[in-house]
Amino acid sequence: xxxxxxxxxxxxxxxxxLQIHWYGIAYAVAFVVAGAVAVRHxxxxxxPSRDAxxxxxxxxxxxxxGGRLYFVVQSDFGWYLTHPEHILAIWEGGMAFFGxxxxxxxxxxxxxxxxxxxxxVMLDAGALFAAVGQPIGRxxxxxxxxxxxxxxxxxxxxxxxxPRTMAPKLGVGYQPAAAYEAVAVLxxxxxxxxxxxxxxxxxxxxxxxxxxxxxxxxxxxxWRTGIETPVIWLGLRQAQLTSVAFLLFLFPPIAYFWWRSRxxxxxxx
Numbered sequence: 001x002x003x004x005x006x007x008x009x010x011x012x013x014x015x016x017x018l019q020i021h022w023y024g025i026a027y028a029v030a031f032v033v034a035g036a037v038a039v040r041h042x043x044x045x046x047x048p049s050r051d052a053x054x055x056x057x058x059x060x061x062x063x064x065x066g067g068r069l070y071f072v073v074q075s076d077f078g079w080y081l082t083h084p085e086h087i088l089a090i091w092e093g094g095m096a097f098f099g100x101x102x103x104x105x106x107x108x109x110x111x112x113x114x115x116x117x118x119x120x121v122m123l124d125a126g127a128l129f130a131a132v133g134q135p136i137g138r139x140x141x142x143x144x145x146x147x148x149x150x151x152x153x154x155x156x157x158x159x160x161x162x163p164r165t166m167a168p169k170l171g172v173g174y175q176p177a178a179a180y181e182a183v184a185v186l187x188x189x190x191x192x193x194x195x196x197x198x199x200x201x202x203x204x205x206x207x208x209x210x211x212x213x214x215x216x217x218x219x220x221x222x223w224r225t226g227i228e229t230p231v232i233w234l235g236l237r238q239a240q241l242t243s244v245a246f247l248l249f250l251f252p253p254i255a256y257f258w259w260r261s262r263x264x265x266x267x268x269x
Contacts, residue, residue, distance in 0.1 A: 003155045003156060003157065004156060004157065004158045004159070004176075005158075005159050005160075005161060006142070006143070006145070006158060006159070006160050006161070006162075006165075007160075007161045007162060008143075008162060009162045009164050009165075010022055010023065010143050010144045010145065010162070010164055010165050010166075011164060012025055021140070021143075021144070022139075022140055022143035022144070023140035023141070023143060023144050024140070025140070026136055026137050026138075026139045026140030026141075026143070027137050027140060029136055030132075030133035030134070030136035030137045031060055031133065033132060033133070033136060034128070034129040034130070034132040034133030034136070035056050035060075035129065035133075037128050037129065037132050038052070038056060038125040038126065038128050038129035038132075039052045039053055039056060039125070041121075041124060041125045041128050041196075042121060042122060042125040045118070045121045045124070045125075045202065046118065046121065047117055047118065047121055047122065047125075051111075051115050051117060052122075052125065054111075055107065055108060055111045055112075055115075055122060056129070058107050058111065059103075059104045059107045059108065059126070059129075062103045062104065062106075062107050063100040063101075063103050063104040063107075064095075064100065065088070065103065066099040066100050066101075066102055066103025066104070067095040067096055067097060067098075067099040067100035067103070068087070068088055068095055068096075068099070069087070069099055070096035070098055070099025070100075070102070071095050071096040071099065072087050074096055074238035074239070074242075095137075096238075096239065097130075097134060098217075098239060098242050098243075098246075100130075101130065101213075104126055104130075105123075105126075108122045108123060108126055118202065120202045120203030120206065120258065120261065121202055121203075123203060123205075123206035124202060124203060124204075124205040124206050126206065127192060127205045127206045127208075127209035127210070128189075128192060128205065130185075130209065130213070131185055131186075131188050131189035131192055131209060132189060134181075134182070134185045135182040135183075135185050135186050135189070138178045138179065138181055138182040138185075139182075141178040142158070142176060142178050142179060143165075144165060144166050145160045145165030145166040145167035146166040146178070147177050147178035147181065147224065148167065148168070148174040148175065148176070148177055148178070148224075149174055149175025149176065149177040149180070149223035149224065150174065150175055150223070151169075151172055151173060151174055152173050152174060152175045153173055154173070154175065156175075156176065156179075157173030157174060157175055157176070158173065158174055158176045158179075159171055159172055159173045159174070175223050177220065177223045177224050180220050180223055181216070181220050184216040184219070184220055185213070185216065188208075188209060188212045188213060188216065191208065191212070192205050192208060192209060195208060201262055203258045203261065203262070204258075206258075207254070207255055207258050210246075210251055210254060211247070211251060211255075214242075214243035214244075214246045214247050214251075215243070215247070217239050217240060217242075217243045218240050218243045218244065221236075221237050221239050221240045224237060224239075
């Protein structure tokens, strides 16, 4: 029998027909806490607070849409095409963090260019936002009974008893893949905070996060199961393939441009 049993409903409370889920509360807390950390970092590095808060205000909804759309595409896309009212229903659970990363990167790049701000400072702030917010958001996934690993009798396996959760079977212990993801990102966050304390060059936090997060996904998705994470190719799931593609094709030019930005102007000739 698993050590951890979650008996409560994923619905925190209800106001008339409106249901407030723990999932939504976790996301709200994540946005507030991570947003405060990101804005504080940006302001400490010369970004006007008004601009930092404006970029954050745009990143959150666009990141949510990007994360949801990427989840829809990588899961049962055909079902969503026949049930389009569920495509943006983020309160039902289901977000792919890579989609949020790609969407937020686009917002930061465009905003930094239009407002004449330091792109790398804003990307560092974005990395801190992601590393602080994601573990908090995973608490909502655990409450929902989603992002589960295979059935297990490990001491930290989690079983659900409320039928309103998304757990495949009630009373069965599952490896908590969401908790594994949270721990992996917390380790990345610890490294980012350590690097910041050491005064590393601007942009290093973003480079480290963009390198380590895909690696964490390749590893953590070994324990992800379910119809929303099918094996696609070479025994890898969609997020793992995205991680490999990012590390091979997108990370090298990002790292190159960061390296180039660090060189003195006269050495670039």
